[in-house]
Amino acid sequence: MTRVISxxxxxxxxxxxxxxxxxxxxxxxxxxxxxPKAVIxxxxxxxxxxxxREEARRREALKRLEALAxxxxxxxxxxxxxxxxxxxxxxxxxxxxEMAREGNVTFREV
Numbered sequence: 001m002t003r004v005i006s007x008x009x010x011x012x013x014x015x016x017x018x019x020x021x022x023x024x025x026x027x028x029x030x031x032x033x034x035x036p037k038a039v040i041x042x043x044x045x046x047x048x049x050x051x052x053r054e055e056a057r058r059r060e061a062l063k064r065l066e067a068l069a070x071x072x073x074x075x076x077x078x079x080x081x082x083x084x085x086x087x088x089x090x091x092x093x094x095x096x097x098e099m100a101r102e103g104n105v106t107f108r109e110v
Contacts, residue, residue, distance in 0.1 A: 004029045007037065021045075061099070065092050 003026055010017050010030045020026040021040045028040040041049075069088040076084055099105040 002027045002029060004031060004036075006030075007032045010040075061095075065095060068092075068095070 003020060005013075005017070005028060007030050010028070017028050017040055020028055022042050025042060025045075027045075029036050030038045030040065068091055072088050072091065073084045076087065079087070096105065100107065
């Protein structure tokens with residue numbers, strides 16, 4: 001269930017709003033001047049949202065990398081498969097390194 005309350009009401013009833021979200025599993029939409037501005041959800045819901053957002057980001061990155069590899073193969077039809085793969089690997093490494101420098105991806109040892 002979703003509750004909708006004003007920002008003023010949320011300020012007055014913060015403890016109850018947190019209980020609705022954390023213990024009762026409700027989503028609480030906070031409105032200001034009749035327009036939705038924020039949502040309070042349980043921490044578990046927030047964690048799931050972050051996990052799904054990260055999965056979507058990774059899928060999009062993979063899609064871009066695959067498209068780049070295909071573009072490299074198409075532009076270099078005269079190259080052998082091994083040469084084309086080496087170029088694609090190089091481009092992938094460059095993109096991943098750039099993402100790491102920007103803080104968009106981190107590495108951990110397994």
